[in-house]
Amino acid sequence: MKIGELSRATGTNIETIRYYERIGLLPEPARTAANYRSYGEAHRTRLAFVRHSRELGFTIEEVRSLLDLADHPERECSEADRIATRHLAQVEEKIGQLVTLRDELSRIIGRCRGGLAADCRVIEALGDHTMCNGDHE
Amino acid sequence: MKIGELSRATGTNIETIRYYERIGLLPEPARTAANYRSYGEAHRTRLAFVRHSRELGFTIEEVRSLLDLADHPERECSEADRIATRHLAQVEEKIGQLVTLRDELSRIIGRCRGGLAADCRVIEALGDHTMCNGDHE
DNA sequence: GCTTGACCCTGTAGTTGCTACAGGGTGCAT
DNA sequence: ATGCACCCTGTAGCAACTACAGGGTCAAGC
Structure with a gap:
């Protein structure tokens, strides 16, 4: 999936996706030979998580904490x-x-x-x- | 009145007062010999108007329009x-x-x-x- | 007279969460 | 070969402040 497709799939502005990558909310994706970003399903899921959290008004730092927790299912969810x-x-x-x-x-x-x-x-x-x-x- | 007194009188941060002056919401006050800003009652009233408008959630541009209207009492208030x-x-x-x-x-x-x-x-x-x-x- | 502290000055950079270029490269169809 | 849509990086802008850095001023106390 190229960035434009991910953008359409999640309703997220392309610039916003690159912004999230820059601040470390989304992992750097693989690149094609032409240096285009190449996303998989995991990226889409993660971005949807971020967007939904943001729509609920969580700050970026809160989203970071929530993502961190989602990445470590062995932790307590308190x-x-x-x-x-x-x-x-x-x-x-x-x-x-x-x-x-x-x-x-x-x-x-x-x-x-x-x-x-x-x-x-x-x-x-x-x-x-x-x-x-x-x-x- | 020096800027610190105006700040206390209106509950406005000093930096915010200078910011309002910079963007033209407040007129430039007179200066003392030491180049300190010197405010009068009219400044206090105007700043109170701005703060109250901002507390009500009006944007700076809306406040600008409202101030403009307050400055021209001969206009319609529509x-x-x-x-x-x-x-x-x-x-x-x-x-x-x-x-x-x-x-x-x-x-x-x-x-x-x-x-x-x-x-x-x-x-x-x-x-x-x-x-x-x-x-x- | 000299220091201490509270106050003031300008100018610039940071904040949050994006958004919008500028200036270029890539890929595919006609 | 020439459009056109798409992609890249890097930087600057938005609102509405807020926070320095690096300096000047003034009154009080020793």
């Missing part, structure tokens, strides 16, 4: 569980932040009734730093 | 409303994505009962690219 659980907590925290954000944005936008910027509630609310979160630190 | 409304839609989309993510992560983690990585459901699930989202494109 590390994988720990990474995933911590990540879940982060996702939940982010959701909470975004919900707060959404509410504040809705509140701000709701007050806008058009007219001149001088009277704009959106701009006014942004300039007002004594916000509803009570952050008086 | 642009501000448009920016904020579009941003709200993006936040809502992001929340939806993260909720999907959270559910998938929960599902994966819920199946982990410890033991060896060889049997780890987390790692198995990451490797499995035929996921529940039915993405067969």
Whole structure:
């Protein structure tokens, strides 16, 4: 499989594949006589693992740890569980932040009734730093 | 006000303040004889506006537009409303994505009962690219 | 008067996770 | 032989900061 085929097979940008190789997430593949990268099924599987992990929001370093664990099936999987659980907590925290954000944005936008910027509630609310979160630190 | 005081007054990193000045979000302040930046109340207000906008997730370019509008109170505020409304839609989309993510992560983690990585459901699930989202494109 | 420490300056490079060239080589069909 | 699609390396760019390195300034204390 050449890099273009692997790209299509996994929905990964070609440049991204080469990037993953450069940072050591994917092993260097064999080369053809013309110096083209030549991939096998194992590469495809590994790249799919990486892409799926990334889509779930794991950082590159977390993916590295997860891959490392996948490469050593004799180890305990508690590390994988720990990474995933911590990540879940982060996702939940982010959701909470975004919900707060959404509410504040809705509140701000709701007050806008058009007219001149001088009277704009959106701009006014942004300039007002004594916000509803009570952050008086 | 020197840059350190402005930093404390707005909860903004000093380097960030200088960065904002460099990219033209904040005007260049006057300088003391020792070439120290000297800020007034208007700077503080403007920086607070920028920080608040950034906390709400507006991009720098969006903040630039909002500031521009705040600087021209004779204009219509529909642009501000448009920016904020579009941003709200993006936040809502992001929340939806993260909720999907959270559910998938929960599902994966819920199946982990410890033991060896060889049997780890987390790692198995990451490797499995035929996921529940039915993405067969 | 001299040092210590906190503060300030500029300029550049690093971060994350890619993405986009520039400038070239290869392979196959017409 | 001439397109064209594909591949190669290496470097630079993106957002939005953050972190130095290497220097200057200022007030307080000995």
